Amino acid sequence: MNSIQNPAYRASLEARFAVAARHSRMVRILRVAVPGAVLLALASIIGVSIFNPFRILMPKLPLDMSNLVVHVDNGDGVYNAADDTATAITGLGSGVSRVVFVTGDVPIAALNNQDAPVRLTATAIDPGTGVAWAPDAGADNPATVQIVVANAARNADDTFHVQTATLGVTKSSSVITDNLVPPSPNPKAIPGATVEYVITITNSGSQAATLQSISDPVPAATTFLAGNYPGSMDVSISVNGGGATYCVAEAGGTDTNADGCVRTGATLTVGAPAITTVAAGSNVAVRFRVTIN
Ligand SMILES: [Ca+2]
Numbered sequence: 396m397n398s399i400q401n402p403a404y405r406a407s408l409e410a411r412f413a414v415a416a417r418h419s420r421m422v423r424i425l426r427v428a429v430p431g432a433v434l435l436a437l438a439s440i441i442g443v444s445i446f447n448p449f450r451i452l453m454p455k456l457p458l459d460m461s462n463l464v465v466h467v468d469n470g471d472g473v474y475n476a477a478d479d480t481a482t483a484i485t486g487l488g489s490g491v492s493r494v495v496f497v498t499g500d501v502p503i504a505a506l507n508n509q510d511a512p513v514r515l516t517a518t519a520i521d522p523g524t525g526v527a528w529a530p531d532a533g534a535d536n537p538a539t540v541q542i543v544v545a546n547a548a549r550n551a552d553d554t555f556h557v558q559t560a561t562l563g564v565t566k567s568s569s570v571i572t573d574n575l576v577p578p579s580p581n582p583k584a585i586p587g588a589t590v591e592y593v594i595t596i597t598n599s600g601s602q603a604a605t606l607q608s609i610s611d612p613v614p615a616a617t618t619f620l621a622g623n624y625p626g627s628m629d630v631s632i633s634v635n636g637g638g639a640t641y642c643v644a645e646a647g648g649t650d651t652n653a654d655g656c657v658r659t660g661a662t663l664t665v666g667a668p669a670i671t672t673v674a675a676g677s678n679v680a681v682r683f684r685v686t687i688n
């Protein structure tokens with residue numbers, strides 16, 4: 396019984412963990428390896444445990460992951476909650492390594508780019524006593540088998556990195572025309588004028604945000620102006636100020652053409668497929684027009 400090599404997570408798998416979203420369960424892979432020169436008793440158990448040793452060392456306040464759990468891989472190298480249920484490694488032979496996954500829950504208040512460092516500790520355990528192997532403290536005795544332990548436990552440190560979407564919404568309006576004859580060069584918001592509202596959804600985070608839909612009540616004392624965009628369309632949608640796409644916001648609450656836009660009473664709703672996501676670092680602008688009563 397000698398030592399357990401310092402485990403290290405597999406960098407090639409780093410990328411798959413960079414996309415965990417807020418309040419999701421994150422997974423880390425750490426590999427526990429035993430050098431070829433080491434002989435482990437066949438009945439040895441490698442216990443694995445985890446904790447956060449870095450709180451006071453971090454330059455910014457780190458996250459505390461909750462519900463941290465270790466899972467020993469079943470051998471396929473892929474985390475699967477149904478298969479990877481073992482929490483200890485039994486009978487790790489010389490030169491053999493096992494993959495260990497660490498999962499945890501991200502706090503709901505986690506912010507984009509916050510880190511949650513964790514430490515995985517692998518401890519060689521005497522199955523006879525259930526505690527870590529202890530070296531024989533007595534003098535060398537050629538007449539008996541004595542236990543020599545160089546390192547009964549080793550650590551591997553790694554960090555959960557939180558990446559989230561961060562959404563902001565603004566709404567503004569401008570008078571397109573006062574519909575006077577001839578139109579005023581600086582139209583005012585008078586009865587009969589056409590006003591365009593712009594709802595801009597900005598994602599300043601580092602992950603795409605899935606949008607189910609956005610809804611906005613058509614302002615009081617105005618009337619939704621249908622068919623005022625090219626192609627007699629009702630709503631304009633543009634990403635990052637690029638070319639617009641359009642949709643039809645049918646009155647009556649039924650999205651007849653299934654383009655994601657509809658009006659229910661005085662409320663305009665724009666959803667999939669007109670808008671499905673807001674990519675990281677981008678914005679989506681939804682425009683609609685009304686006439687002032
Ligand atoms: Ca597995």
Ligand SMILES: [Ca+2]
Nearest residue numbers: 643650654656
């Ligand atoms: Ca529609």
